[in-house]
Amino acid sequence: MTIAAMTFALASCGGSGSSSPAGNSSPTTITSIIPVGIVASASPQPLSILGTNFSSGMTVSVTNKAGTTNYVTNTLIVSSPTVITVNVNTTTTVPTDNYVNVIVKSSSGTTLASAVLGVASAISTLATDVQSILISKCGVCHDGLVTTAYLDMRTLPAISAANTTGLIGIPSSNCSPKFRTVPGDPRRQSSVLIDKIQVASSGQAACSGGQMPPVSSTQLSGSEIQTIIDWVAAGAN
Helix, strand or coil, rough: EECCCCEEEEECCCCCCCCCCCCCCCCCCEEECCCEECCCCCCCCEEEEEEEEECCCCCCCCCCCCCCCCCCCCCCEEECCCEEEECCCCCCCCCHHHHEEEEEECCCCEEEEEEEEEEEECCCCHHHHHHHHHHCCCCCCCCHHHCCCCCCCCCCHCCEEEEEEEECCCCCCCCCEEEECCCCCCCCCCCCHHHHCCCHHHHHCCCCCCCCCCCCCCCHHHHHHHHHHHHCCCCCC
């Protein structure tokens, strides 16, 4: 469901300044967002934006890929120069490519920092929804051996492993600086898994090699692709 873009004026948070034209040379950054991804809902959902040098006069917006906005004013809480809390309101259409941009701007409108927030169309978890797809459609080839860059999709423990056989948050061997999957970031430019499974439907070549599954194998259905995208968008849990 489309994220209603929101802009909020930050209340004074005290402490240090930002990279806005106020004399402080330290940059404003977004280091992380909690949660990294959400499932679209008509109910307000709180986000904690963590970073550096948040200060009074800045604004925060959450916009879709196209940058169009439908502003919803909520109470903004600035806990410190490193924490901003806002509420995300959703409507009825999932944003294009299942993500939105979270942007911190100066009082003059200059973008100071931005980050991606995944927006899933439905709840999708690895254990319940995704592992069976990966095991049946990908595990035949991805067996953890060197010929498939050690990626192992034959079992749930292998898929979720925090090492070279795993899928979540592991740097890509052939598509650097991408990762195999980036929790909360379902863009093709970030997650190789998403890049590979969207080749056939998009007509755009993969960053390395061909589409997955390969054309000689049983293909993913549209609903299976969306299930995987939703899983990554909501945080790859």
